Structure formats: C-alpha cells, structure tokens
Amino acid sequence: MARSALTGTRIxxxxxxxxxxQADLARAAGISAAYLNLIEHNRRRVSDALMERIAQAMGVDxxxxxxxxxxxxxxxxxxxxxxxxxEGGALFQTPDLDRIEEFVGRFPAWAALLASRQARLAALxxxxxxxxxxxxxxxxxxxxxHEVLSAVTSLxxxxxxxxxxxxxxxxxxxxxxxxxxxxxxxxxxTAEALVGYLDEMETAETGLSSPQEQLEAWLEGRxxxxxxxxxxxxxxxxxxxxxxxxxxxxxxxxxxxxxxxLIEDARALPLQTMQAALADLGPDPGxxxxxxxxxxxxxxxxxxxxxxxxxxxxxxxxVICDGSGTLTFRRAAPGFALPRFAAGCPLWPLxxxxxxxxxxxxALVDMAGRLPQRFLTYAISEPRxxxxxxxxxxxxxxxxxxxxxxxAEAPARAIGASCRICPRLDCPGRREPSIVSxxx
Amino acid sequence: MPNKQVLLIEDEPHIAEAxxxxxxxxxxxxxxLGDGAQAMARIAEDLPDAIILDLMLxxxxxxxxxxxxxxxxxxxxxxxxxxSARGQxxxxxxAERAGATAFLAKPFANADVLARLEAITGGGEARREPA
Numbered sequence: 001m002a003r004s005a006l007t008g009t010r011i012x013x014x015x016x017x018x019x020x021x022q023a024d025l026a027r028a029a030g031i032s033a034a035y036l037n038l039i040e041h042n043r044r045r046v047s048d049a050l051m052e053r054i055a056q057a058m059g060v061d062x063x064x065x066x067x068x069x070x071x072x073x074x075x076x077x078x079x080x081x082x083x084x085x086x087e088g089g090a091l092f093q094t095p096d097l098d099r100i101e102e103f104v105g106r107f108p109a110w111a112a113l114l115a116s117r118q119a120r121l122a123a124l125x126x127x128x129x130x131x132x133x134x135x136x137x138x139x140x141x142x143x144x145x146h147e148v149l150s151a152v153t154s155l156x157x158x159x160x161x162x163x164x165x166x167x168x169x170x171x172x173x174x175x176x177x178x179x180x181x182x183x184x185x186x187x188x189x190t191a192e193a194l195v196g197y198l199d200e201m202e203t204a205e206t207g208l209s210s211p212q213e214q215l216e217a218w219l220e221g222r223x224x225x226x227x228x229x230x231x232x233x234x235x236x237x238x239x240x241x242x243x244x245x246x247x248x249x250x251x252x253x254x255x256x257x258x259x260x261x262l263i264e265d266a267r268a269l270p271l272q273t274m275q276a277a278l279a280d281l282g283p284d285p286g287x288x289x290x291x292x293x294x295x296x297x298x299x300x301x302x303x304x305x306x307x308x309x310x311x312x313x314x315x316x317x318x319v320i321c322d323g324s325g326t327l328t329f330r331r332a333a334p335g336f337a338l339p340r341f342a343a344g345c346p347l348w349p350l351x352x353x354x355x356x357x358x359x360x361x362x363a364l365v366d367m368a369g370r371l372p373q374r375f376l377t378y379a380i381s382e383p384r385x386x387x388x389x390x391x392x393x394x395x396x397x398x399x400x401x402x403x404x405x406x407x408a409e410a411p412a413r414a415i416g417a418s419c420r421i422c423p424r425l426d427c428p429g430r431r432e433p434s435i436v437s438x439x440x
Numbered sequence: 441m442p443n444k445q446v447l448l449i450e451d452e453p454h455i456a457e458a459x460x461x462x463x464x465x466x467x468x469x470x471x472x473l474g475d476g477a478q479a480m481a482r483i484a485e486d487l488p489d490a491i492i493l494d495l496m497l498x499x500x501x502x503x504x505x506x507x508x509x510x511x512x513x514x515x516x517x518x519x520x521x522x523x524s525a526r527g528q529x530x531x532x533x534x535a536e537r538a539g540a541t542a543f544l545a546k547p548f549a550n551a552d553v554l555a556r557l558e559a560i561t562g563g564g565e566a567r568r569e570p571a
Contacts, residue, residue, distance in 0.1 A: 042522035146496065149525035150452050153547035160550045165465070172461065179454045372498065 006105050007051070012040035014058055028057035042105050076115025079122070092290060110181060139337035143421040144194045144435060151187040155180060163246055182307045193420065193435040213340075214251035216330060218243050224331055225307050230271045236260070258329075262305055268294050269302045275310070283312035283401055285378045286360060296360055296380045300399040304331055317375075317400030319350055323393060333400045334371035339418035346429035347415045350398035353379035357394060364403060364412035368422050374403035374412055443469040444561060449479050449486040449505070451497050455546075459492065462550045463557065476500030480508055483515060490561045492553070493540075495524040495531055503538050509538040521559035523548075541561065 015025050026036040030053060038044040046054070055062035081095045095103075104111040135141055158176045162168065168176075228234040236259050246252045269292055281287040293382045301311075304318035317333025325343050332338045344350065349363040361379045366372050381396035403412075416422030419432045446463060451474045460470045471541040473482050475548040477499030483491065491509075495502040500539040502522060512518050524531040532543045544552060 130518055146525055149546050150455065153525065154452065154454035154458065156547045157455065159460070159551055161458060164550070175457075179457070183454055 006042060006101055007046055007065060008038075008040045008044070009105050011036075011046075011054060011058075014060060015040075018058055020058065025054065025057055029053040035202045047255065071103060073112060073115045074167040076118045077104070077111060080114055080118040083118070087181075114302070138340055138419050139417055140197055140339070141194075144190055144197070147190040147435060148194070151190065154183045155187065158183070172204075190435050197420075211248050211250035211254050212328075212330070214245050214247055215254045217400065218245035218255060219258070219331070221245060221253075223308055225305060226259070226262060227307070229259075229309075229411065234259075234263065265298050265302045265305065268292075268298055271306070274306060275301060278310055278312065283310075285399060286362070295382070296378075297382055297395070297397045300378055300380070300397045301408070303399055312401070312404075314402040318398070319348075319393060320397050321343070321350055321354070322395055323354065325351060325354070328395075333375065333402075335369070336338045336367050336375055336400050337369070337417040343418070345416045345418055345422065346431070347413060348398065349377045349379040349413075350396050353381040353396045353398065354394060357383065358382050364407055364410055364424070365415045366412045368414065368416040368424050374407065376401045376403045376407065443467055444490075445469040445471070445486065445488040446490045446492060446557060447471050447473060447483060447486055448492045449473045449476065449497065449502070451491070452494075458550070459553055462554060466554050470556070471502065474498075476502065476505055479505045479506045480512075483518070484512075488518075490519040490521065490557060492521045492523060492557065495522060495535065503534055505537045506535070506540060521553075521556050521560055525534065 015022065022036055022040070023033040026033040029050065031050065035044065036054075039046055051062050051065065055065055077100055078097065081097055081100075084095065131366075158179045162173065162176050162180075190283070195312075201245075226234065226239070228239065236256055239245060239259065240252050240255050243255070246255050273292060274288070277288045277291055281291065283303070285296060285299045285303060288294075288303075289296045292299070294302075301318065303313060304316045306313070308315070315334055316331070317336050317338075318329065318331045318337065319327055320329035321327050321344075327338065327344060330338045338344065349361045349365070352363075353359070353361050358380065361377075363377050363379070365375050365377055367375060377398055377400050379396060379398040381394050384393040384395050386393055414424055414427075416424055416427070419427075419430050420435055422434050424430075425434060444467075446468050447472055448456055448459055448463075450459065450472065453474065456472045456474065457515070460472060463470045471486060473479060476497035479493075479497075479500060493502045493505060497505075502524075506520060506522070509518060509520065519541040520539070521542045521544060522531075522535040523544050523546060524535065525546040532545070534542050542556045544556055
C-alpha cells in the first residue's frame with residue numbers, strides 16, 4: 001500500500017474529527033498510547049497489519065489514511081515552488097521539494113494556506129489572460145481605441161503646431177483651432193460611449209465570460225472542427241472533460257448540445273459526401289442541399305464545421321439566432337465582426353430570413369469598417385419542432401463566405417457589425433448613435 | 441533644386457492636414473491621399489521620394505499596399521514610413537516584416553515625423569531618381 005511520511009498526521013486528523021481519545025484508539029488497535037503518539041507525529045512507520053487495525057477501529061478505509069488525501073495540497077505546493085523557480089527566485093530561495101512532506105507535516109495550516117493562495121493566483125492569472133484576450137478581439141473596444149488614438153493624434157499635432165509655430169498665418173491658426181474644437185468633441189463622445197460600454201460589460205456579466213463565450217473559445221481552439229466526429233470515434237463526455245475553456249456547467253451543457261448537433265449533421269452529410277459535392281458543385285449550399293436532400297440549414301451548419309482549407313469556403317462564418325434575434329451561435333469570419341453584447345446589424349440577411357420563414361436568402365453584403373469587406377451570405381429560418389400545440393419557435397442560420405472574385409463589381413447590401421461601431425450614419429436601421437465619426 | 445516630394449496616405453483629414461503643414465514648412469512637397477484603393481496607381485504616377493503610409497485605411501490596408509510596393513520592381517526601394525494607431529507591438533512587427541523602412545506609433549511628436557522622414561530619405565540628399 002502506498003504510504004507517505006504523513007500517514008500519522010492523517011490518522012491524527014481523522015481521530016480528532018471522530019472525537020476519539022488517543023488512548024481509546026490505541027487500545028482498540030492493540031498498541032500503547034505512547035506508540036500511537038509517535039505514529040501520529042510521523043515518527044514511526046506503520047505496518048500494513050497495524051494500519052488495517054487502526055482503520056478498522058476508526059471505521060474508515062485504510063486507503064484514506066495511506067494515500068492521496070493531500071494530493072491537491074502537494075500539487076498546489078509544487079506549483080508554487082515551480083512558479084517561484086520560473087520567476088527566477090528573485091525574492092526567495094527556491095524551496096527544497098524533498099522536504100515538502102515534512103513541511104506539510106509540521107505546518108499543515110500554513111501549507112494549506114500557501115496552496116490555496118497558489119490556486120487563487122492561478123485562477124486570477126487565467127482571468128487576466130481571458131480579459132487581455134477579450135480586449136484584443138472585442139470589435140467595440142478596438143474601434144473605440146482607434147477613435148481615441150486618432151483624435152488624440154490630431155489634437156497633439158495640431159496643438160503643438162499652434163504653440164510652436166510663432167509666425168503662423170491667421171487663416172491657418174483659425175483652421176487649427178477649429179480642428180481642436182472638432183477633435184475634442186469627437187474624443188469626449190468616444191470616451192463617453194466607452195465608459196458606458198465598460199459599465200455595461202461589468203453589469204452584464206457575473207463571471208469571467210458567458211457560457212457561450214466559453215463554448216466559442218473552446219471551438220476556436222479546436223479550429224471549429226472535430227476529426228473524431230468524422231471517424232465516428234467520439235465520446236462527448238471525454239471531449240468535454242478535458243477542455244479547460246469549458247469552465248462552467250452551463251458551458252459544458254452548451255458544448256454537449258453543440259456536439260450532438262454536429263454528430264447529427266455529420267451523419268446526414270458525411271465528410272466524403274461534402275467534399276465530393278464541393279468539388280463538383282462549388283461552395284453552393286443550395287446545390288449541395290438539392291443533391292443530398294438535406295435541409296438547407298443543416299448544409300449551412302455542416303459547411304462551417306468541415307476541416308479547414310475546403311475550396312471556396314475560406315474561413316467561413318456562421319451565426320444562428322432564435323426568434324428574438326439573440327445570437328445563439330457565433331463563428332466570426334475574418335473581417336465580419338460579431339458584436340459581443342448588442343444584437344447584430346438589423347440589415348443582416350439573418351434577420352431578414354426570420355421574417356421570411358423557410359425561404360432561402362442569398363445576399364452579397366459589404367461589411368462596414370475601416371477596411372470594408374465583401375461577403376456572400378446564405379440564410380434561412382425554420383421552425384423548431386415543439387410538438388402539437390407547442391409554442392412557435394424559430395431559428396435562423398446564416399453562413400458567411402468570402403465573396404467570389406467575379407462579384408467584386410456586383411451591387412451589394414451595405415451592412416455593419418452593430419450600430420455603435422458602424423460608420424453608416426444615415427442607415428435606416430440605425431437604433432443608436434455610432435461612436436465612429438463621419439469623417440473617419 | 442526641386443523640393444523633395446512625399447506622398448502621405450492617411451484617411452484622417454485632421455492628422456493629414458497637420459502632417460502636411462509640418463512637412464511643408466520644412467521644405468517638403470506634400471500630396472495627400474485618403475484612400476488605400478487608389479494608392480498603388482497614385483504612387484506609380486507621382487513617383488515620390490518617400491511615402492508616409494497609415495496602416496488602417498479604407499479600401500485597402502497599409503500593409504497590403506506595402507507588400508505590393510515591395511514586390512514591384514520599379515518601386516521596391518521607395519522609403520516608407522509606416523504610421524499606426526493600434527497594437528503598437530504587433531503592428532510594428534507586421535510593418536517591419538512587410539518591409540517598412542521606419543515605423544511611428546500614433547500619437548506622435550511632430551518633430552519625430554520630420555526626423556524619421558529625413559532619416560529614411562538620407563537627410564538633405566538629392567532627389568531619388570526613378571528606376
């Protein structure tokens with residue numbers, strides 16, 4: 001039986017917890033109280049036979065006294081030691097790992113405190129990493145930052161000209177003063193919107209990230225594709241259990257539902273079938289649905305779940321919303337930013353599909369932005385089965401593909417990511433002012 | 441001797457105006473373009489001594505323009521000062537990889553724009569002859 005130098009400590013802890021006196025336990029185990037005292041202070045090793053008797057006297061499993069009870073504690077301490085070493089041990093001498101059991105044995109409460117601080121530190125580091133990642137990807141924050149930096153650059157350069165140029169002509173002076181006025185207004189507007197957004201972010205979330213974001217982070221890390229599903233050798237619990245991104249129970253539930261959908265889609269539309277269809281028909285969901293007799297929404301989902309590098313698909317995007325317009329699934333295509341909090345742009349074909357159930361919609365769109373990009377979108381909405389007399393639930397799906405080369409000059413629908421960061425100021429669908437200046 | 445010419449490709453009109461003012465006073469001839477899509481044609485037409493190129497442009501990004509420029513036999517040696525208003529570290533690396541001659545993060549000091557431009561065009565030397 002595995003036996004650590006801390007077996008005595010565990011016996012003592014368990015005995016104390018049970019309210020047994022040392023003398024009583026010693027008697028029941030057939031040893032002297034003095035000998036049990038030595039054992040409990042880890043100064044005598046315990047034979048298997050004696051361990052059996054002590055465990056029996058306390059009514060516990062001998063294994064619980066022998067191994068593993070402090071596994072997490074030791075792991076935590078080793079992590080702390082490794083972290084100290086990684087930091088170069090600038091402040092402290094790197095602890096001696098050989099004496100870790102002695103440390104735990106002599107100072108169990110301090111050891112537990114150190115291990116719990118280490119765990120807390122690791123958790124906080126993960127939070128910081130996640131926030132940093134979010135800041136780097138959030139389209140609203142990126143756009144706001146660009147606005148702020150542009151306004152500040154204008155202000156700084158213009159103010160410096162006014163201060164440093166002694167012989168500046170009156171008309172230039174007037175022009176630059178006007179610039180300072182305009183850029184100040186722009187800066188204050190952007191700052192106000194940014195503060196509002198950060199307030200909203202704080203109140204909208206209770207934890208590190210929403211379950212949906214955790215799911216998306218996990219799928220992103222997997223490249224939005226599961227080879228296990230294609231081969232049929234998949235175990236949903238195993239896949240989910242090993243995923244650190246799926247930190248909450250809600251995220252794991254979403255992942256289970258998503259994987260079940262992917263499996264169903266892959267069964268209906270196996271990889272070989274899809275690849276053959278793509279080779280013969282090109283990235284045309286309508287033609288693929290007609291050939292495979294699969295529902296169009298399923299084809300759209302499947303096209304966004306294939307291995308990377310399929311001809312004509314680029315890095316496809318996929319969004320799914322329910323009847324309220326809430327985005328329930330988001331895979332962003334490069335250049336087609338998806339909002340984190342607000343709903344999407346009301347001009348997205350996704351929402352048009354909601355209003356025209358079961359009618360496929362194909363639309364070329366120009367996504368507004370500093371670098372406007374063109375996409376070809378396919379959307380459809382369909383009722384979700386809820387049984388007789390059930391509520392009418394709709395689900396709309398939109399696949400986002402790069403626009404084909406021959407569509408460069410074709411008319412396209414002007415859309416945005418969401419109103420707040422959209423530069424199309426006179427858009428009929430606008431529901432709130434944009435923080436992006438008209439000049440930008 | 442004619443003034444040295446710089447083409448400023450920047451979509452923020454107030455920033456472009458300030459840079460134009462600063463460089464003009466230092467003796468540079470400055471022309472401004474606010475859209476990335478027209479950049480290559482304009483560069484080939486103007487054949488400036490240097491380019492100041494913003495990274496985030498409507499139409500076409502500064503990086504894409506720079507890559508095309510470096511692949512063009514006639515224009516590949518043109519000095520390019522890259523400007524960027526975001527993620528300085530990453531943008532700087534991307535600009536250097538793409539072949540920028542120098543990089544300046546926004547917001548910048550006016551004197552730095554002039555100093556970098558002078559540095560990448562060899563100070564007060566004569567005009568670059570078109571290839």
